């Protein structure tokens with residue numbers, strides 16, 4: 044069966060019904076957004092002035108689209124939020140997750156006061172008492188273990204909060220001598236940003252979204268834009284109007300398929316082999332300008348040697364694509380002058396991910412597609428601005444140095460060697476979430492900073508309630524290298540404090556007088572800016588006056604904003620300015636089968652013959668937050684798994700059956716959806732067990748409870764291993 048499909052017009056038979064209904068009349072560029080979800084949902088609409096006292100500029104904290112919003116307030120309450128129409132990147136769009144914040148802000152289930160566990164009961168304490176208690180426990184660790192306290196206090200870093208909150212938290216722990224900080228994104232998106240940092244000198248995207256209008260070919264590497272980042276769909280439509288060819292690589296037909304010219308469906312986890320095959324083809328057909336490539340690449344000859352065996356026949360066998368498809372794609376890319384690759388989150392979720400992203404960087408480098416207009420790589424999911432010559436900028440290097448922290452922290456927790464855990468984000472984000480839960484349960488004193496009585500709260504000894512996005516000011520960074528300022532829109536409820544304040548207060552108590560005095564988020568932002576050469580021009584005033592945010596780097600206040608290529612003159616931020624493909628710790632660029640794949644030969648995986656894959660859906664982000672929204676729950680389809688008809692042929696399964704999706708770690712119950720949208724032999728399920736009622740399902744287990752522990756040097760694997768289906 045050919046895995047290629049031309050997509051100029053949709054074929055409903057090839058797309059599952061839900062996706063098709065969502066897509067509707069997607070062909071019209073102007074209707075692109077409404078085609079995905081409905082215009083009124085995506086854009087929202089301002090309420091008439093008579094219902095509103097004032098409007099405040101804010102932004103959504105969920106994903107890195109970082110939609111700027113306008114918050115409408117009446118009698119001190121948020122009555123509406125809509126996308127800021129002047130936002131360059133979103134055009135005023137947003138998605139339902141951002142809109143759910145109005146309901147979540149006033150949820151009757153919110154935690155509003157610090158709570159101290161006393162046996163099986165919770166006792167309300169004041170913020171000051173809670174703060175003193177945390178400081179006391181941390182200082183006691185230093186006193187009890189004067190020679191080896193460093194790894195006895197650990198933190199899961201804040202995720203939903205402002206950059207200032209994260210900075211204050213990191214600063215407090217580091218100045219107090221505790222280096223174990225687990226960055227929330229490292230497990231699931233760390234590989235791509237790490238590969239970019241190693242090869243180019245910065246973890247951030249080498250180009251921005253507007254440049255897709257200037258390219259010839261845009262390749263979406265598993266980037267399901269329509270579902271993950273709905274406000275960006277209009278850019279796909281605009282690009283196609285300008286004649287840009289969009290090629291989509293994804294094993295599954297998704298709503299994004301209808302915005303593309305061609306889709307190829309490689310087997311999950313084989314993108315790296317595909318790219319290495321393309322590189323081999325370009326070498327063999329002399330489609331590379333060796334002189335230019337050598338001038339800006341370290342490791343050009345080694346790359347040639349490393350790709351020697353990636354013949355079309357071998358790559359076809361690995362990927363499941365035909366040799367014709369592979370050669371046609373390689374030839375098109377080799378003969379195009381401007382190509383942009385857009386990396387989806389899935390690219391980072393295999394044990395071969397860092398090598399795959401290295402290969403993508405190498406391909407863009409040898410075709411001279413890393414520098415200048417209409418060229419580059421977009422890494423939608425990830426990375427704070429930074430790196431390269433600014434690598435020493437404060438708080439940046441600890442961030443990167445802590446990449447391996449999670450496994451180290453888990454190891455220590457399992458052995459009872461962590462006395463205090465500051466849990467600012469969900470432990471359920473990691474593979475084998477039950478094992479992580481068990482590890483956390485062995486910590487003497489767990490402080491949970493969250494919004495609801497989640498599973499995390501069950502493990503806590505002390506709960507400190509968080510402030511939500513409308514209740515606190517601060518900066519946030521987005522996928523287009525933009526830094527956005529959000530204003531406080533309403534008063535904080537109960538005994539919550541600004542999101543940055545807890546760690547600013549804690550730092551004063553545990554850092555022996557070395558922690559600075561901060562009285563506002565602006566103080567933290569300004570300290571960071573003054574210490575960071577590439578942020579010098581990003582003044583608060585400039586941020587506060589921009590409806591879009593301002594694109595980094597911005598070293599001087601006298602300069603203009605520079606979108607587009609981060610490396611406009613083929614000079615990269617590596618020590619010698621060249622693309623660095625030689626990374627001794629990683630060896631030659633190679634593709635390897637994802638760990639636990641059914642193609643492996645061990646008995647264990649032969650028992651699990653199907654390939655497990657997962658992804659996010661529009662109406663859910665994470666259980667600790669959007670899982671509590673009844674607005675979102677009304678869109679939920681519950682737990683389900685998609686499989687191709689051939690996968691279940693002759694096995695007695697029918698569409699709508701209740702099944703168990705089982706891996707070597709366990710099973711979850713789900714509804715079977717039989718669809719030609721997915722490749723035979725592959726199973727796809729939403730990343731979150733989506734509750735149909737937020738108050739019954741939000742505390743349920745995530746899919747990560749059945750994700751086995753497979754890691755590469757940086758990230759965890761969330762896809763590509765073996766699974767099976769059993770009738771319920």
Ligand code: SF4
Nearest residue numbers: 103106109110138141
């Ligand atoms: S989740 Fe992302 S796309 Fe949706 S409103 Fe928030 S920032 Fe925008």
